[in-house]
Amino acid sequence: MLKKTARWLFVICAITLATACALKQEADAKFGDQHFKTTIALVELYKLRHGSYPEKLQDLTFTGDWDAIALNSVSYKRVGDGYELDVVRGWVGSPALSYPPEFWKGLGLVASNVGGAPAASHH
Numbered sequence: 001m002l003k004k005t006a007r008w009l010f011v012i013c014a015i016t017l018a019t020a021c022a023l024k025q026e027a028d029a030k031f032g033d034q035h036f037k038t039t040i041a042l043v044e045l046y047k048l049r050h051g052s053y054p055e056k057l058q059d060l061t062f063t064g065d066w067d068a069i070a071l072n073s074v075s076y077k078r079v080g081d082g083y084e085l086d087v088v089r090g091w092v093g094s095p096a097l098s099y100p101p102e103f104w105k106g107l108g109l110v111a112s113n114v115g116g117a118p119a120a121s122h123h
Contacts (some may be wrong), residue, residue, distance in 0.1 A: 028090030031073070032097055034089050036061060036114060038070035040107060053083050053108055082110040 017041055042060050047053050057076045060067075072090040081121055087095060098115025 007046060008076065024091065025095075028093045029097065030090070032087045032090030032095030035070040035073040035090070036085070036097065038067060039074045039076070042067060042071070042110065043076070043085070044107065053081075055113040062073055079110055082108040084111040085109055087111040101110060 039057070042063060043053060043057075046060055051062075055078050057074075060071070063071070073087065075084075075086040075088050077084040087097060095099045097117070100116060103116065104118060112118075
């Protein structure tokens with residue numbers, strides 16, 4: 001009886017652990033996606049209003065309280081007439097994101113650690 005109980009306990013723990021890992025990955029992807037897209041929207045709006053991309057994310061104007069979470073979850077670098085943007089944090093970890101070619105059209109984003117992004121050109 002004790003062996004059977006221990007076996008069931010092990011199975012329940014294994015299922016719980018596997019489920020928790022899947023939930024973490026899903027949460028990282030969802031939060032990372034939102035952080036990335038929010039930052040792009042704010043950066044592109046800044047360019048529309050000011051004629052150029054911000055030197056740093058702290059230059060963004062009219063951001064909301066929740067935007068700070070997104071802006072602190074990415075790494076931004078102004079590059080020439082465009083910018084590089086990397087996702088560094090989703091929920092608690094680093095998400096694996098990817099977008100189709102259509103997503104990148106019309107953006108000043110020249111490089112990113114996100115799948116499908118344009119590669120940085122080194123001159």
